[in-house]
Amino acid sequence: MHLPKVRPRKFPPIQSRSAMNDLITRREAIARVAYLLGGALSATTVAGVLAGCDRRAPEAAAKASALTADQKEMVAVLADHILPETDTPGARTAGVPDFIDLMMAEYYPPEERARFTAGLARVDQRAQRAFGVPLLRAKPEQQLQLVQALNRQAFNDPAAQLTSPAEEPILRETETETGRSDAEGTQAASAAVMLDRDWDPEDVGGQSFFRTLKELVLVGYYTSEVGATQELRMNPMGTWRADIPYGQGAQAWA
Amino acid sequence: MIFLQREEFDAVVVGSGVSGGWAAKELTEKGLRTLVLERGGEVEHQKGYVTEHVPPWDMPHRNRRITPLQYPDQAVQIRGNTVDAGNRHFYQNDKLHPYKESAPFTWVQGAQVGGRSLLWGRQVYRWSDLDFEANLKDGHGVDWPIRYADIAPWYSYVEQRIGVSGERLGLPQLPDGEFQPPMEMNAGEKFVKRGVERRFPGRNVTIGRTAVLTQQVGDRAPCHYCGECSRGCSTGSYFSSQSSTLPAARKTGKLTLRPNSLTHSLIYDEQRKRVTGVRYVDVESAEVREVFARVVFLCASTLGSTRVLLNSRTASHPDGLGGNSDALGHNLMDHHFRIGARGDIPGLLDRYYQGRRPNGIYIPRFRNLGGPESDRLGFSRGYGYQGSASRGGWSRGAARPEIGTELKQLLQDPGPWGFNMGQWGECLPRSENRVVLSQEMDRWGIPQLDIQCTWGPNEFAMRKDAMAQAAEMLEAAGCTNVTTFDEHKEGEYGAEPGLCIHEMGTARMGRDPKTSVLNGNNQLWDSPNVFVTDGACMTSSSCVNPSITYMALTARAADHAVKEIGRRNL
Numbered sequence: 001m002h003l004p005k006v007r008p009r010k011f012p013p014i015q016s017r018s019a020m021n022d023l024i025t026r027r028e029a030i031a032r033v034a035y036l037l038g039g040a041l042s043a044t045t046v047a048g049v050l051a052g053c054d055r056r057a058p059e060a061a062a063k064a065s066a067l068t069a070d071q072k073e074m075v076a077v078l079a080d081h082i083l084p085e086t087d088t089p090g091a092r093t094a095g096v097p098d099f100i101d102l103m104m105a106e107y108y109p110p111e112e113r114a115r116f117t118a119g120l121a122r123v124d125q126r127a128q129r130a131f132g133v134p135l136l137r138a139k140p141e142q143q144l145q146l147v148q149a150l151n152r153q154a155f156n157d158p159a160a161q162l163t164s165p166a167e168e169p170i171l172r173e174t175e176t177e178t179g180r181s182d183a184e185g186t187q188a189a190s191a192a193v194m195l196d197r198d199w200d201p202e203d204v205g206g207q208s209f210f211r212t213l214k215e216l217v218l219v220g221y222y223t224s225e226v227g228a229t230q231e232l233r234m235n236p237m238g239t240w241r242a243d244i245p246y247g248q249g250a251q252a253w254a
Numbered sequence: 255m256i257f258l259q260r261e262e263f264d265a266v267v268v269g270s271g272v273s274g275g276w277a278a279k280e281l282t283e284k285g286l287r288t289l290v291l292e293r294g295g296e297v298e299h300q301k302g303y304v305t306e307h308v309p310p311w312d313m314p315h316r317n318r319r320i321t322p323l324q325y326p327d328q329a330v331q332i333r334g335n336t337v338d339a340g341n342r343h344f345y346q347n348d349k350l351h352p353y354k355e356s357a358p359f360t361w362v363q364g365a366q367v368g369g370r371s372l373l374w375g376r377q378v379y380r381w382s383d384l385d386f387e388a389n390l391k392d393g394h395g396v397d398w399p400i401r402y403a404d405i406a407p408w409y410s411y412v413e414q415r416i417g418v419s420g421e422r423l424g425l426p427q428l429p430d431g432e433f434q435p436p437m438e439m440n441a442g443e444k445f446v447k448r449g450v451e452r453r454f455p456g457r458n459v460t461i462g463r464t465a466v467l468t469q470q471v472g473d474r475a476p477c478h479y480c481g482e483c484s485r486g487c488s489t490g491s492y493f494s495s496q497s498s499t500l501p502a503a504r505k506t507g508k509l510t511l512r513p514n515s516l517t518h519s520l521i522y523d524e525q526r527k528r529v530t531g532v533r534y535v536d537v538e539s540a541e542v543r544e545v546f547a548r549v550v551f552l553c554a555s556t557l558g559s560t561r562v563l564l565n566s567r568t569a570s571h572p573d574g575l576g577g578n579s580d581a582l583g584h585n586l587m588d589h590h591f592r593i594g595a596r597g598d599i600p601g602l603l604d605r606y607y608q609g610r611r612p613n614g615i616y617i618p619r620f621r622n623l624g625g626p627e628s629d630r631l632g633f634s635r636g637y638g639y640q641g642s643a644s645r646g647g648w649s650r651g652a653a654r655p656e657i658g659t660e661l662k663q664l665l666q667d668p669g670p671w672g673f674n675m676g677q678w679g680e681c682l683p684r685s686e687n688r689v690v691l692s693q694e695m696d697r698w699g700i701p702q703l704d705i706q707c708t709w710g711p712n713e714f715a716m717r718k719d720a721m722a723q724a725a726e727m728l729e730a731a732g733c734t735n736v737t738t739f740d741e742h743k744e745g746e747y748g749a750e751p752g753l754c755i756h757e758m759g760t761a762r763m764g765r766d767p768k769t770s771v772l773n774g775n776n777q778l779w780d781s782p783n784v785f786v787t788d789g790a791c792m793t794s795s796s797c798v799n800p801s802i803t804y805m806a807l808t809a810r811a812a813d814h815a816v817k818e819i820g821r822r823n824l
Contacts, residue, residue, distance in 0.1 A: 222665070
């Protein structure tokens with residue numbers, strides 16, 4: 001599969017996987033900063049910063065779960081279309097599904113969790129109507145089409161052809177039945193139209209399921225080690241440079 | 255209860271936060287054997303900073319904003335926006351230390367060695383005679399018994415020891431101090447500074463004056479800009495009791511620090527008309543103990559100290575020590591904030607910054623400085639602004655319509671510049687803003703406080719002006735999409751008193767024992783060997799952050815106490 005290239009980074013990411021490696025590389029990173037600054041960091045600074053590197057949040061170990069295996073896999077599929085693998089890992093590899101599962105289990109109140117799983121259920125129903133199979137059995141390009149449609153509706157894209165739910169009832173089975181009877185060659189195109197015309201008020205605008213999902217995927221990705229050290233850069237400790245040039249090939253701080 | 259041996263010290267200090275730490279340092283360095291009673295548990299410098307430098311992926315819920323759903327025992331603390339998973343262990347357990355609110359009042363408290371000195375915002379501004387003379391001039395509250403000249407040398411004394419970085423401006427309303435080199439503004443802040451200062455002569459945009467080091471002080475290193483001060487700082491780069499005052503006190507060999515010791519009341523001798531000691535509870539065993547001393551420093555936080563005074567009820571002081579005046583428990587103040595403006599800064603896309611500066615910009619007070627506009631504004635006193643410029647981060651992606659590779663690419667670059675500024679406003683002393691002891695006790699048998707405090711017409715009139723001026727300045731500076739915000743909701747949580755964590759008053763200093771609780775040296779009129787030097791002593795609130803003033807008043811009071819002991823007056 002062809003992966004689109006993202007521009008090369010000027011700063012090599014800190015490569016680390018395990019907790020132990022993490023400790024070592026961060027020590028090294030700080031030592032490097034101290035070296036680069038030509039000893040501008042005092043011995044106390046370096047000692048203090050290094051002392052902090054052995055710390056870990058006391059509660060980080062607990063892992064709760066709220067989603068079924070299928071629901072979690074659906075999250076993984078949707079998340080990987082929102083932030084796919086490029087020259088850096090995508091959302092699934094960065095552990096986003098685990099993060100969202102944990103947030104559903106421990107962070108959100110029951111009503112929010114119910115809203116989220118209801119949103120997942122609607123995604124499955126829409127896949128069923130458009131492609132005749134649930135999301136996980138749809139082809140990757142069909143899954144992507146569905147994600148794009150959800151995204152258009154969540155952002156009120158004019159292409160989504162949304163009309164007021166009060167004036168026009170939501171298009172349901174009758175339309176999709178027609179879609180399924182289409183010839184193979186035109187099926188994809190008509191599915192896209194169908195996907196845009198099949199909508200639910202809960203999937204439209206700022207409060208939509210997809211906006212919630214998108215935000216969770218972003219948080220899960222960019223606060224992960226992969227997102228913060230490979231896709232972006234960790235803002236290094238050591239010095240404050242208030243006003244520096246930013247140009248081609250640079251990257252935002254995580 | 256039978257005491258086999260009467261425990262005695264030269265001095266007892268109640269509380270180990272910003273003020274208590276300073277009292278401990280000054281008293282021990284002057285040779286007094288000093289006991290510090292702290293209601294919370296031990297937090298050792300360095301070892302106690304358990305979340306320091308832990309990256310987001312190792313934090314619970316990636317350090318997202320915490321909610322009462324996960325931490326029901328901290329439901330009050332969580333109302334503010336300063337608590338997170340990285341520092342919540344430095345905030346109190348609300349179930350252990352409950353209070354009553356007759357109107358929305360958020361009481362944010364630390365309950366550990368070091369108190370809120372671990373958590374404070376570290377902004378440091380001297381008061382001026384504009385503040386010390388305000389009550390006398392406009393008739394709100396009573397006159398301060400001191401003036402700027404009385405405290406100025408103590409500001410210098412404290413600043414040199416805690417380390418303050420900042421820019422000298424030569425403004426009469428915001429006197430300069432003993433400053434280390436200032437932190438630098440970023441490109442967005444320089445843009446706003448240029449615009450505001452060009453269009454509004456007499457208004458300044460300066461870097462925050464902060465108790466964060468830019469140069470070494472003793473074994474405390476300059477800031478390493480990790481940006482997570484409230485998790486604790488192993489390099490001691492910001493002032494806390496742990497980094498600064500407690501080690502100095504320990505070095506004298508005269509310090510006894512006793513954590514888990516909650517002060518109940520002061521012990522008063524009716525014959526000698528004098529406080530002779532402190533009654534406290536060991537919070538682990540619930541045992542009540544007594545300790546005796548020549549002088550007592552109450553530094554238990556504004557409302558903590560007043561609660562001790564209110565609970566020190568004696569035959570001659572049925573409403574508590576200080577309670578024979580009309581001031582004990584009254585005139586509670588806090589700064590009102592969470593109002594201001596934000597806007598986009600056009601361009602500057604080729605400028606960025608590195609490091610996480612634990613500081614922002616400051617716009618000193620420019621209202622009611624005595625000029626001709628003073629009568630036309632419709633409110634007394636004034637306000638300042640704190641703010642900062644930054645470039646958008648990855649979180650802006652949640653509001654973007656892109657997905658997939660396009661979204662990843664977009665978020666690899668920082669977003670546009672934005673500027674955010676919020677007002678910090680002075681609150682008038684008003685007698686009806688008060689605390690009393692409720693009928694309900696905490697689990698150690700100490701009556702809970704009932705807090706009744708609301709903003710008044712002067713605060714609301716000031717807020718209106720501050721919000722409009724914020725927007726006007728940002729527009730004049732060339733910002734676009736300028737919008738205002740005001741989070742106050744009448745009768746609800748949002749910008750209620752207490753939230754700014756600058757609570758002041760309720761045992762004010764004054765010139766008359768009938769209308770004040772303390773004299774000009776922070777001595778209790780009812781027992782001159784008791785000193786109250788935290789926020790409780792404040793006679794007015796100014797609009798600038800108060801902690802440095804507590805430190806200076808504490809050092810000054812300790813000096814006075816020791817001199818009075820030498821003169822055999824105490």
